Amino acid sequence: xxxxxxxxxxxxxxxxxxxxxxxxxxxxxxxxxxxxxxxxxxxxxxxxxxxxxxxxxxxxxxxxxxxxxxxxxxxxxxxxxxxxxxxxxxxxxxxxxxxxxxxxxxxxxxxxxxxxxxxxxxxxxxxxxxxxxxxxxxxxxxxxxxxxxxxxxxxxxxxxxxxxxxxxxxxxxxxxxxxxxxxxxxxxxxxxxxxxxxxxxxxxxxxxxxxxxxxxxxxxxxxxxxxxxxxxxxxxxxxxxxxxxxxxxxxxxxxxxxxxxxxxxxxxxxxxxxxxxxxxxxxxxxxxxxxxxxxxxxxxxxxxxxxxxxxxxxxxxxxxxxxxxxxxxxxxxxxxxxxxxxxxxxxxxxxxxxxxxxxxxxx
Numbered sequence: 001x002x003x004x005x006x007x008x009x010x011x012x013x014x015x016x017x018x019x020x021x022x023x024x025x026x027x028x029x030x031x032x033x034x035x036x037x038x039x040x041x042x043x044x045x046x047x048x049x050x051x052x053x054x055x056x057x058x059x060x061x062x063x064x065x066x067x068x069x070x071x072x073x074x075x076x077x078x079x080x081x082x083x084x085x086x087x088x089x090x091x092x093x094x095x096x097x098x099x100x101x102x103x104x105x106x107x108x109x110x111x112x113x114x115x116x117x118x119x120x121x122x123x124x125x126x127x128x129x130x131x132x133x134x135x136x137x138x139x140x141x142x143x144x145x146x147x148x149x150x151x152x153x154x155x156x157x158x159x160x161x162x163x164x165x166x167x168x169x170x171x172x173x174x175x176x177x178x179x180x181x182x183x184x185x186x187x188x189x190x191x192x193x194x195x196x197x198x199x200x201x202x203x204x205x206x207x208x209x210x211x212x213x214x215x216x217x218x219x220x221x222x223x224x225x226x227x228x229x230x231x232x233x234x235x236x237x238x239x240x241x242x243x244x245x246x247x248x249x250x251x252x253x254x255x256x257x258x259x260x261x262x263x264x265x266x267x268x269x270x271x272x273x274x275x276x277x278x279x280x281x282x283x284x285x286x287x288x289x290x291x292x293x294x295x296x297x298x299x300x301x302x303x304x305x306x307x308x309x310x311x312x313x314x315x316x317x318x319x320x321x322x323x324x325x326x327x328x329x330x331x332x333x334x335x336x337x338x339x340x341x342x343x344x345x346x347x348x349x350x351x352x353x354x355x356x357x358x359x360x361x362x363x
């Protein structure tokens with residue numbers, strides 16, 4: 001908990017990046033020079049890692065003797081191909097486990113890692129622990145639309161959630177949207193195959209019923225279809241982790257295809273090249289709006305502290321964006337608000353046993 005004696009502190013796992021620790025350290029240096037979130041102006045960082053690359057990166061980023069940066073040496077690194085539970089239990093001196101332990105022990109308030117996603121999820125659940133009332137954490141991601149952005153969750157943490165877990169995710173996602181999208185009362189929709197009552201699987205129907213019960217804690221707008229998500233119907237789109245991960249990867253693939261197609265067509269003839277040159281300003285604005293580096297990390301929501309997962313290939317700007325998100329979550333006391341709203345949601349549904357999760361699992 002941040003106080004005058006203990007300023008907000010973010011643990012940074014410097015060893016999980018595909019680009020090496022130097023790029024992660026440059027991201028830390030960037031937010032120290034030019035913090036986007038006001039919470040970063042007083043934030044301290046604990047950088048965890050080891051080896052010559054870390055030492056060289058600290059010198060290059062001018063962080064070695066920085067008053068707000070502490071370096072914690074770790075002898076091990078969890079590889080991207082390692083099994084989550086095994087890696088967390090066997091590599092206790094790894095940069096990731098040490099960073100998670102700092103959050104658990106209260107010497108850090110949030111964590112950022114580019115490392116193994118499964119290990120971070122397993123370690124977050126085992127060491128940092130879930131919020132009371134949260135069955136499984138959820139991975140959230142921000143997706144741009146033509147005029148805005150929305151939160152998609154779960155993006156892959158829990159492929160087969162129960163209806164109760166999906167309703168919990170709605171509360172978690174709503175709180176995250178308040179922090180990163182600046183929406184005071186974010187709207188929430190449930191992704192399915194039709195907006196008519198009774199559409200979708202038994203689990204989706206039960207989740208829909210539960211979400212209507214907690215309307216007021218969240219601003220639930222009902223069912224939405226896939227073709228609606230980019231029309232800004234809601235700020236938070238809730239779905240199971242299997243569907244969310246497919247949606248996310250299809251979006252990424254489609255974007256790459258469209259960029260490649262556009263480049264090919266605009267460079268096909270000299271008149272088109274000239275037109276592309278004249279339109280360069282518009283293209284830069286589009287790229288800026290679609291740039292994932294603004295937020296940089298996908299949070300694992302539902303834990304006792306903000307835990308952010310950045311992509312392994314994240315550059316320094318993406319790292320800086322993720323650190324800004326972590327600072328904003330701390331400043332808004334996001335975790336405590338989640339805790340209170342999850343508890344209120346459980347009270348509303350405690351007496352309801354119309355459809356049991358066991359019945360749903362058999363359907």
